[in-house]
Amino acid sequence: xxxxxxxxxxxxxxxxxxxxxxxxxxxxxxxxxxxxxxxxxxxxxxxxxxxxxxxxxxxxxxxxxxxxxxxxxxxxxxxxxxxxxxxxxxxxxxxxxxxxxxxxxxxxxxxxxxxxxxxxxxxxxx
Amino acid sequence: xxxxxxxxxxxxxxxxxxxxxxxxxxxxxxxxxxxxxxxxxxxxxxxxxxxxxxxxxxxxxxxxxxxxxxxxxxxxxxxxxxxxxxxxxxxxxxxxxxxxxxxxxxxxxxxxxxxxxxxxxxxxxxxxxxxxxxxxxxxxx
Numbered sequence: 467x468x469x470x471x472x473x474x475x476x477x478x479x480x481x482x483x484x485x486x487x488x489x490x491x492x493x494x495x496x497x498x499x500x501x502x503x504x505x506x507x508x509x510x511x512x513x514x515x516x517x518x519x520x521x522x523x524x525x526x527x528x529x530x531x532x533x534x535x536x537x538x539x540x541x542x543x544x545x546x547x548x549x550x551x552x553x554x555x556x557x558x559x560x561x562x563x564x565x566x567x568x569x570x571x572x573x574x575x576x577x578x579x580x581x582x583x584x585x586x587x588x589x590x591x592x
Numbered sequence: 593x594x595x596x597x598x599x600x601x602x603x604x605x606x607x608x609x610x611x612x613x614x615x616x617x618x619x620x621x622x623x624x625x626x627x628x629x630x631x632x633x634x635x636x637x638x639x640x641x642x643x644x645x646x647x648x649x650x651x652x653x654x655x656x657x658x659x660x661x662x663x664x665x666x667x668x669x670x671x672x673x674x675x676x677x678x679x680x681x682x683x684x685x686x687x688x689x690x691x692x693x694x695x696x697x698x699x700x701x702x703x704x705x706x707x708x709x710x711x712x713x714x715x716x717x718x719x720x721x722x723x724x725x726x727x728x729x730x731x732x733x
Contacts, residue, residue: 493697496690517660549639581643588651
């Protein structure tokens, strides 16, 4: 009996967060990336089109603080988190097989972590 | 007197169930729908091409002055320019459409007429920006 009543307004809702945290995280990371895009655009307009100018956009320091590298890393972490939610949504929408979906989600995470490490080792080695 | 029951038989109405792959070409999406699916396609494109295309170029260009010069030479080739232009479009579309979605999430412009208008604005802005980058990339600017 209880099971047959478990729909519509009678549906028993228990547990925490039905995607709200992911929804907000995707929007917050989008704003962070948009702000970083503006920073990048300003850097490209201000710096000369040379190796030194290009490099300084990602490596500039404020006193001894590596602000360029920190900003780029924070923006990339936002990108990875944003892309995880977005790509996961695509799998959730189109892939009906649970096993395949889980496999694709795990591969997505591996792909994103790998991409981040690839990016970070370039950035912090300059 | 004709059979009234036969007269009342309605012609079979088209039935729309879940979207299948074969139905995609038959779907005529409104402008905001096209913008939305292109937002998704451009997002996947960027997700895949970031470690395959963009990061290798970016990393090599930062590694040394010689690396920078070799990337500059590589970007001079026509096929590379085309690949980059597609990714530039992908980024600009995702960026502009994303800002529209952020504004929609704040409950501005959610009525049909405004939503269609802003979708048009996003297409015009993102394609114009792509055109500027294309002119720059192919040396006309």
